Amino acid sequence: xxxxxxxxxxxxxxxxxxxxxxxxxxxxxxxxxxxxxxxxxxxxxxxxxxxxxxxxxxxxxxxxxxxxxxxxxxxxxxxxxxxxxxxxxxxxxxxxxxxxxxxxxxxxxxxxxxxxxxxxxxxxxxxxxxxxxxxxxxxxxxxxxxxxxxxxxxxxxxxxxxxxxxxxxxxxxxxxxxxxxxxxxxxxxxxxxxxxxxxxxxxxxxxxxxxxxxxxxxxxxxxxxxxxxxxxxxxxxxxxxxxxxxxxxxxxxxxxxxxxxxxxxxxxxxxxxxxxxxxxxxxxxxxxxxxxxxxxxxxxxxxxxxxxxxxxxxxxxxxxxxxxxxxxxxxxxxxxxxxxxxxxxxxxxxxxxxxxxxxxxxxxxxxxxxxxxxxxxxxxxxx
Numbered sequence: 001x002x003x004x005x006x007x008x009x010x011x012x013x014x015x016x017x018x019x020x021x022x023x024x025x026x027x028x029x030x031x032x033x034x035x036x037x038x039x040x041x042x043x044x045x046x047x048x049x050x051x052x053x054x055x056x057x058x059x060x061x062x063x064x065x066x067x068x069x070x071x072x073x074x075x076x077x078x079x080x081x082x083x084x085x086x087x088x089x090x091x092x093x094x095x096x097x098x099x100x101x102x103x104x105x106x107x108x109x110x111x112x113x114x115x116x117x118x119x120x121x122x123x124x125x126x127x128x129x130x131x132x133x134x135x136x137x138x139x140x141x142x143x144x145x146x147x148x149x150x151x152x153x154x155x156x157x158x159x160x161x162x163x164x165x166x167x168x169x170x171x172x173x174x175x176x177x178x179x180x181x182x183x184x185x186x187x188x189x190x191x192x193x194x195x196x197x198x199x200x201x202x203x204x205x206x207x208x209x210x211x212x213x214x215x216x217x218x219x220x221x222x223x224x225x226x227x228x229x230x231x232x233x234x235x236x237x238x239x240x241x242x243x244x245x246x247x248x249x250x251x252x253x254x255x256x257x258x259x260x261x262x263x264x265x266x267x268x269x270x271x272x273x274x275x276x277x278x279x280x281x282x283x284x285x286x287x288x289x290x291x292x293x294x295x296x297x298x299x300x301x302x303x304x305x306x307x308x309x310x311x312x313x314x315x316x317x318x319x320x321x322x323x324x325x326x327x328x329x330x331x332x333x334x335x336x337x338x339x340x341x342x343x344x345x346x347x348x349x350x351x352x353x354x355x356x357x358x359x360x361x362x363x364x365x366x367x368x369x370x371x372x373x374x375x376x377x378x379x380x381x382x383x
Contacts, residue, residue: 005343008210016205022080022225030072030233037064038237038244046116048245061242063115066250069230070108073257076226077101084218092139092215099138100223100260103131107176107256111248124248125173131256132172135263142167142266142273150270150346171263176255178283181290183251185310186240188324192282192331193254194231197224199279199335200261203342207272216267223264227257240320271349275342278353281334282327285309285357289364297372307372309364 007013041047041062049060077097084093110127113119135141141164148155183189204220207213231254237244246254258280266273277284286309293307294300306315313323337356341349364370 006206006209008206008208010211011209013205013209015208016221019080019083019221019225021083022076022222023229025079026072026076026226026229027233028072029075030069030230031236032233033071034065034068034234034237034244037068038062040064041244048115048247062244063247064112064249065234065238065244065246066108066111066115066248066253068244069234069246069250070105070253072233073104073226073230073253074101076229077222080218080222080226084222093219095138096140096215096219096264097222099134099140100219100257103134103172103260104253104256106131106134107172108249108253111180111250111252115247115249124252128173128176128252128256129169131176132169132259135168135172135260136165140168140260140263141165142263143268146268147270167266168263171259172256174287175259175262175280175283176252178280178287179255179258180248180251181287181308182283182310183246184308185314185320185324185327186242187235187238188310188327189251189254190231190235190238190246191324191328193258194228194235195328195331195335196258196279196282197227197231197261199339200224200258200265200276201228202339203265203272203275203279206342213267216264220261220264223257223261227254227261240324269346271342271344271346274346274350274353275338278338278341278356279335281338281356281360282331285330285334285360285364288361289369293370293372296370299372307369309369312369 041064046063047060048063077100081094081097084097107128110119110124110131113127114124141161144160144163144167145155179189179193182192201221201224204217204224208217208221211217234244234246234250238246262273262276262280265276289309290307306312310323310327313326314320318326334356337352341352344352
């Protein structure tokens with residue numbers, strides 16, 4: 001049966017319970033920090049003002065929600081290090097955790113600089129690349145030789161290093177910008193990220209019960225729990241009607257953390273990496289639709305518009321809360337597909353994944369989500 005091997009013989013599922021302080025501390029830390037950040041943002045005028053074009057909220061909304069999530073995440077991750085200390089797990093695991101936290105902080109502060117000072121897109125990309133370099137410095141790279149092996153492709157060490165650097169930068173830049181594009185409705189980006197991270201947590205627990213990686217297993221679990229707690233501590237303030245926005249600081253933080261998790265799943269067996277990518281399916285779909293729509297309509301790729309999937313749902317008369325709920329369901333569907341197919345052979349799973357995205361693309365085309373009309377068109381002067 002497909003689920004016969006979900007629980008491995010190396011560790012019981014109850015092993016995860018020793019990490020409950022990570023979730024609790026990140027949740028409480030994020031709740032408190034987000035509340036304080038909201039107060040500070042209002043006091044110092046760090047707010048997102050409506051423009052009736054891309055930003056359609058009715059009154060200025062506090063920024064700095066991303067900083068609140070970073071604080072909560074940091075508290076949770078440091079708590080996780082304390083939990084690992086009792087297991088005497090150091091070396092690569094500790095280095096990876098601190099590297100991911102440092103990279104996330106860099107991504108967050110680059111986004112914060114954009115929220116406050118409106119920096120240029122090139123400067124944001126450079127900041128994302130710097131964050132990616134931190135992952136490389138602590139040794140987080142995909143095991144590309146395990147991908148090349150079944151394909152009978154040569155993979156010399158030097159070539160693997162060069163390709164690995166490119167893949168890490170691509171994943172970090174791609175994921176941070178994908179979640180940035182998804183941050184367009186109250187509670188949308190945070191809720192979708194929570195669904196994605198919970199699915200990745202389940203995948204991480206599965207691997208841990210099989211003793212998949214002495215260093216990677218605890219790192220994936222600590223990062224997942226810290227991220228879930230940080231996001232869930234922010235969500236009560238961000239759900240409709242939002243009292244605070246995460247801003248680029250938050251979307252870049254979340255994108256970086258999810259990218260780091262996907263790269264951690266690329267440690268050896270390709271099917272875990274593929275599963276994590278499909279779990280991230282909704283942001284990938286929305287970004288692909290945005291780029292395809294702009295290319296097909298001969299519009300600039302990096303100019304904001306209201307043609308994202310969720311924007312078009314709103315324009316078609318679907319209420320905001322229902323639109324967000326639909327996106328949650330879509331995110332959950334991709335997550336379930338990734339989790340279920342992770343238990344099948346890689347080639348079979350890959351075929352199913354391709355079919356799922358082809359069906360998604362057909363639905364997008366059939367429903368007219370590639371058209372740019374009215375408010376779906378480019379807003380001049382925006383980036």
